[in-house]
Amino acid sequence: MDLRAIGVFDSGLGGLTAVRQLRRLMPSENIIYFGDTARVPYGNRSRETLLQYARQDMRFLHTFDLKAVVIACGTVSTNCLEALQAESDVPVTGVVQPAVERAAAATRSGRIGLVATRASVASGAYERAFHRADPALEVHALACPLFVPLVEEGRCRPGDIVIETVAEEYLASLRKAGVDTLVLGCTHYPLLSEVIGGVMGPAVSLVDVGAEAARACRDQLAARDALAERETGSVRFYTSDRAVNFQRLASLFLGEEAGGTVEQVDISQY
Amino acid sequence: MDLRAIGVFDSGLGGLTAVRQLRRLMPSENIIYFGDTARVPYGNRSRETLLQYARQDMRFLHTFDLKAVVIACGTVSTNCLEALQAESDVPVTGVVQPAVERAAAATRSGRIGLVATRASVASGAYERAFHRADPALEVHALACPLFVPLVEEGRCRPGDIVIETVAEEYLASLRKAGVDTLVLGCTHYPLLSEVIGGVMGPAVSLVDVGAEAARACRDQLAARDALAERETGSVRFYTSDRAVNFQRLASLFLGEEAGGTVEQVDISQY
Numbered sequence: 001m002d003l004r005a006i007g008v009f010d011s012g013l014g015g016l017t018a019v020r021q022l023r024r025l026m027p028s029e030n031i032i033y034f035g036d037t038a039r040v041p042y043g044n045r046s047r048e049t050l051l052q053y054a055r056q057d058m059r060f061l062h063t064f065d066l067k068a069v070v071i072a073c074g075t076v077s078t079n080c081l082e083a084l085q086a087e088s089d090v091p092v093t094g095v096v097q098p099a100v101e102r103a104a105a106a107t108r109s110g111r112i113g114l115v116a117t118r119a120s121v122a123s124g125a126y127e128r129a130f131h132r133a134d135p136a137l138e139v140h141a142l143a144c145p146l147f148v149p150l151v152e153e154g155r156c157r158p159g160d161i162v163i164e165t166v167a168e169e170y171l172a173s174l175r176k177a178g179v180d181t182l183v184l185g186c187t188h189y190p191l192l193s194e195v196i197g198g199v200m201g202p203a204v205s206l207v208d209v210g211a212e213a214a215r216a217c218r219d220q221l222a223a224r225d226a227l228a229e230r231e232t233g234s235v236r237f238y239t240s241d242r243a244v245n246f247q248r249l250a251s252l253f254l255g256e257e258a259g260g261t262v263e264q265v266d267i268s269q270y
Numbered sequence: 271m272d273l274r275a276i277g278v279f280d281s282g283l284g285g286l287t288a289v290r291q292l293r294r295l296m297p298s299e300n301i302i303y304f305g306d307t308a309r310v311p312y313g314n315r316s317r318e319t320l321l322q323y324a325r326q327d328m329r330f331l332h333t334f335d336l337k338a339v340v341i342a343c344g345t346v347s348t349n350c351l352e353a354l355q356a357e358s359d360v361p362v363t364g365v366v367q368p369a370v371e372r373a374a375a376a377t378r379s380g381r382i383g384l385v386a387t388r389a390s391v392a393s394g395a396y397e398r399a400f401h402r403a404d405p406a407l408e409v410h411a412l413a414c415p416l417f418v419p420l421v422e423e424g425r426c427r428p429g430d431i432v433i434e435t436v437a438e439e440y441l442a443s444l445r446k447a448g449v450d451t452l453v454l455g456c457t458h459y460p461l462l463s464e465v466i467g468g469v470m471g472p473a474v475s476l477v478d479v480g481a482e483a484a485r486a487c488r489d490q491l492a493a494r495d496a497l498a499e500r501e502t503g504s505v506r507f508y509t510s511d512r513a514v515n516f517q518r519l520a521s522l523f524l525g526e527e528a529g530g531t532v533e534q535v536d537i538s539q540y
Contacts, residue, residue: 038319039309046512049308052538149419165432242316268322268538 002226005030006217007061007069011053012040013246014148014188015072016253018095018210019235022070025218029233032064036267038240041148042075043117043186050119054080058088059270060238066090067226070217072210074186075117078125091220098212099183100129104137106205107181111138113174113204115196116185118143126185140177144170148188152249156191163195171199183207191252235260240267272496275300276487277331277339281323282310283516284418284458285342286523288365288480289505292340295488299503302334306537308510311418312345313387313456320389324350328358329540330508336360337496340487342480344456345387348395361490368482369453370399374407376475377451381408383444383474385466386455388413396455410447414440418458422519426461433465441469453477461522505530510537 006029008019013035022031034057036042042050054076061069069092071077071084077094085092103112114126121143130137146166150156155163174182182200184190187210197206221227235258239246243262250258276299278289283305292301304327306312312320324346331339339362341347341354347364355362373382384396391413400407416436420426425433444452452470454460457480467476491497505528509516513532520528 038315044515045308049511146419146423146425149416153416155416162432162435165435241319245314 001229002067002221003030003228003230004065004067005032007032007034007064007066008072009034009036009057009061009069010072010187011035011042011075012037013249013253014151014186015210016250016258017187017190018070018072018214020253020255021208021211021214022217023233023235025214026227027232028228028230030228031233031235032061032066032238033235034060034238034265036240038267041117042073043119043145043148045119047079047119047123050076050079051083054084055087056267056270058084060265060267062088068093068217068221070213071095072187072213074209075119078116078120078123093213093217093220095185095187095209095213096125096129098216099185099207099209100126100133102212103181103183103207104130104133106207107137109178109180110136111140111177111179113177113179113182114139114141114185115144115147115170115182115189116141117148118145120185126183140174140179142170142174147192148186151188151191154252156195158194158198163192167192167195167199171196175200179204181205181207183209185209237262238265240265271499272337272491273300273498273500274335274337275302277302277304277334277336278342279304279306279327279331280343280457281305281312281345282307283519283523284421284456285480286520286528287457287460288340288342288484290523290525291478291481291484292487293503293505295484296497297502298498298500300498301503301505302331302336302508303505304330304508304535306510308537311387312343313389313415313418315389317349317389317393320346320349321353324354325357326537326540328354330535330537332358338363338487338491340483341365342457342483344479345389348386348390348393363483363487363490365455365457365479365483366395366399368486369455369477369479370396370403372482373451373453373477374400374403376477377407379448379450380406381410381447381449383447383449383452384409384411384455385414385417385440385452385459386411387418388415390455396453410444410449412440412444417462418456421458421461424522426465428464428468433462437462437465437469441466445470449474451475451477453479455479507532508535510535
């Protein structure tokens with residue numbers, strides 16, 4: 001048993017969809033969440049800038065006594081995972097590998113789609129991971145840069161002509177390619193499950209990268225006999241900007257009121 | 271005559287619409303442009319974070335020998351102008367006052383609309399400036415947070431159902447209020463002139479804050495006898511992230527190919 005906390009970070013608050021899954025699977029765990037709201041979004045930035053930001057995010061999380069870190073940011077996971085793992089003394093789980101394993105097991109046609117930020121797609125990380133899993137898989141990766149701002153403005157519901165139009169345009173090439181499995185490669189995207197599912201049709205399986213990362217983290221802790229055993233775990237929230245829109249966005253992503261404290265951190269000091 | 275350069279900064283590349291106007295009015299001037307592309311957008315951030323970022327942007331510009339600074343960022347102009355003016359030894363022009371003067375002169379009904387980022391609207395800076403100009407003016411301020419990401423993805427043309435729908439929803443309250451003058455309070459928004467003009471109708475005058483700031487800067491340099499006299503001025507571009515999308519976005523905002531050099535700056539060092 002290990003009562004230390006799990007550290008989770010994301011560019012902003014989208015990673016709270018992964019926290020939601022962590023809490024569902026492991027309600028006894030304490031979680032420290034850091035959202036870099038002063039520099040969100042990460043999805044269009046260069047690899048060099050992403051690595052600088054991600055290292056600071058990790059250094060902040062490591063001021064706590066942690067037993068594991070979950071990178072709940074698709075863009076960081078695709079661009080910086082190896083560097084962050086090499087620099088951390090606790091296991092670091094990104095979102096790519098768990099989602100790739102799930103998608104590779106789910107596909108029947110061998111044609112898999114990926115939607116993600118521009119930087120995630122540019123990294124080629126998913127293609128490489130799929131190729132390692134099975135060189136015969138055909139992967140169609142697609143950048144969807146408007147999904148994040150639309151979700152953050154609450155435009156994620158079926159029937160909204162704005163998100164419906166954007167989703168139909170983005171996803172047309174994946175429909176044409178005939179993918180039967182689609183990886184939602186950004187922790188904002190689970191909020192678009194209904195819209196994306198509506199466009200892709202019921203025959204296409206959607207893979208939520210945050211949920212798969214949570215499962216991988218749980219399996220890894222269980223294998224190390226490091227799961228916490230206590231009544232209920234807590235979540236502590238940290239953000240790099242003042243928590244102006246925190247409650248609105250946090251409840252959107254977390255699916256519940258964000259109880260517990262929210263504190264501001266000057267991330268440039270880390 | 272003063273051959274020193276004019277410094278211009280913005281959160282990203284939207285401020286190049288102001289550079290376009292500066293070059294149109296003063297083709298002989300040298301311009302140093304800094305775009306904080308590693309931390310763009312500024313529009314949803316807190317005042318404290320904005321001030322920290324804007325001070326770093328100013329410190330970088332002041333490594334050059336300047337005769338004036340133009341803040342081509344609506345969000346910084348509304349939240350930080352006084353602090354930055356107090357800390358600078360050259361005149362600093364923001365976008366608020368010149369636009370307010372133009373709009374106050376243009377309105378016949380006394381009902382003026384303002385569209386801007388969330389942080390600009392929250393600052394109340396436009397209302398205060400309009401009230402100083404004429405306490406009888408009725409000002410309707412409206413945050414339009416999706417305009418910037420939609421423009422950056424090139425969705426700014428009439429006939430695009432996404433931007434048309436978003437613009438119609440945002441602007442409905444201003445149409446209802448019967449404004450006859452509308453301040454486009456963000457340097458991204460001139461690219462939406464046609465869409466916004468289409469929604470508001472031909473009787474509503476649009477005020478481009480970047481163009482008004484350029485005019486104010488020119489007038490101020492002329493009054494100080496500090497205009498440059500040379501054949502053609504040059505523009506030097508600096509960005510805080512690697513210039514991945516620079517050419518695409520720069521030509522969009524500048525309305526011409528961005529000639530000259532682009533260099534990357536580590537803004538966290540300033």
